[in-house]
Amino acid sequence: MSEPLRGVLVVGQSGGPTPVINASLAGVIGEAQKHDCFTGIYGLVHGIEGALKEELLDLGGETAKGLELLARAPASALGSCRRRLSSDDYERIVTVFRAHGVRHFVYIGGNDSMDTCHRISGLAGEGGYEMQVMGVPKTIDNDLAFTDHCPGYGSAARFLALATRDTGRDLEAMATFDDVTILEAMGRNAGWLTAASALGKETKDEAPHLVYVPEVAFDEESFLDKVTSIHGRLGRVFVVVSEGIRDANGQFIGQRRVGGGTDAFGHVVHSLTTGVAAYLTDLVRERLGLQARFLRPGLIGRAMSSCVSETDLREALQVGKEAVAHLVDGRSGYMVTLERVLDNPYTCETGLAPLADVANAEKLLPREFMNEAGDMVTDAFWTYALPLIDGPLPSLGRLEGARVPRMVS
């Protein structure tokens, strides 16, 4: 612990929004308002682009009531960006920050944003311009390393678990005239979110019946065999697939490249148009002659503010507050982490990880969270993920009535 710098605190949001990213923002603003070392609290409009364009909002006057509303608002209230910075950009950022007396920088984001955060942290030292920097984790993908889980994941996971459970009941009701539903979940590299689709399942025969993640190689023939077998047994099959599932050679399933083929960070832009679920739906129809349809909630799953996990919301708020508390304690160059103390009753504390470590690490779904066949989650995953979605989900109940004995042959 040392004395904090005295100056303006700037906060930004980056990358894909989550249902609770504004809770972290509310945490940052609310905590910063309590400390005199912050001579101002500014927000970056559209993340780091707001620094480049010198577009800043004065957030110092946000009311407690306003912050409460903000915490539950979907998307990134400040606007987001997805931009890889050049060295000219970094110079410009320091110029702008210096002009406004910025001495504290808090960035709420995922992998790429923590990299940006880390570079700005390094830059501050090099250029002889003192600044404290802190990262706040955020991603529905749950793929940041050095943290038990990421704020945003629990809420997107809860939506997916609810949607799969309820739509599974729908398919069950329609099983006399419909056969296969394939739901595509977000997740290019990590299967965390897709795995969570199973968390509303109360019995083996409830949806989902098959879950496919990017971490396990996908085999079309094996998939078709399993669909046939489950359909034979139940008359219906509910499948959830990550958008980024790949075959044994690493080729994306159903890939159709569009436009330039890569995004700003060099990630392959795959299946943009129709996606893997549409492809597999066609495959099931053509090869098995079954009725099939696909669902692609896409961004809805990371935006639905009415499906947030209260645990997730609370933690998102907390990591925002903690980031500021650490600045006040004179720290810099870290991302706030979540450290699980106990699964049941679920207990979680915050910690710190150096931005240098977090910046380029990606945490995939451990193999032991999927069964040996690679098509369903394990109990270990349930134990890990259920508290994050405020699970177990409220029970739906079923009709209790017995079959009426036959009177007609």
Added chain:
Amino acid sequence: MSEPLRGVLVVGQSGGPTPVINASLAGVIGEAQKHDCFTGIYGLVHGIEGALKEELLDLGGETAKGLELLARAPASALGSCRRRLSSDDYERIVTVFRAHGVRHFVYIGGNDSMDTCHRISGLAGEGGYEMQVMGVPKTIDNDLAFTDHCPGYGSAARFLALATRDTGRDLEAMATFDDVTILEAMGRNAGWLTAASALGKETKDEAPHLVYVPEVAFDEESFLDKVTSIHGRLGRVFVVVSEGIRDANGQFIGQRRVGGGTDAFGHVVHSLTTGVAAYLTDLVRERLGLQARFLRPGLIGRAMSSCVSETDLREALQVGKEAVAHLVDGRSGYMVTLERVLDNPYTCETGLAPLADVANAEKLLPREFMNEAGDMVTDAFWTYALPLIDGPLPSLGRLEGARVPRMVS
């Protein structure tokens, strides 16, 4: 009013589920339990197919607590069907009903189900076997005639309004690196549901910016012009389209026929694989060079039990109860309707319409509920639809902070 028949009451659910179709079922069971004229309360497993296969559940013993849970469970708890009956089928149904002493038939469903209901009603008279028949309206499509609106619509509409509003905020946050989002809403012929996507909109620039329904001919060139213009002004465009939009010649947009081409009722099965949103997304990319993505929540929108409209839930329960009350009063051959008394404060009563009238009528979105350009809903639609979704939706709030004056040129 006359004396009711004394015998078993059979209830079934038919067609696509809604988030509140089980509330109607709970209403039927709960009300029937109160009256001695019903010597039993049976449920048809998978709708009318349960009669053909003699698969009946004894629902007489459902508890009050069980019915309460049931009312909020998604999908059709009894199972559904989509089957056009042959004359042999009708004979079989009477045989099965007679064997079980069935004297009351309640069918919860949409257009096609009311047709089935009407035929069974006629059959009962013809065959000399006395029976009372009552229809309970249900459809997320809201296209039943002789009723102000249909139970199920309000909840599916609420989901869509929430999803559009929240995902619109997401697109707004990402507007520096994303351009166009196209959401496909269910609705083959009627645009009621699609129109409801606009009900979360607080200002002109919020999502959705364009809304296209089957009732208005769709023109691709005009669509592209509008997307270009809105994108030029806002940097983002959020579009909602009904799955069944058509061009001036009545051709489905982006149609790709699959399999047999028609379903059990002779409806054209169009765009099954990729759908119109995927088609328009490609069009926007190729013709305008904009980033575009599509969302297709599909069945999720009619299954999400966590997004129900309490008004819708209450009315769904009520029409179920009323159907039974009318049987007790000796009536037969009607569908229970909802009759709006007042828009504000919203007040609604129930009424009756002859099944013969309802059976083959379809109520499309009135032209005055869409603006002249046919790309956005009117105030008249708001007045009609807002109470049905428990509107207005809770306000999201926005950051209040002012722009910080520039310090760097």
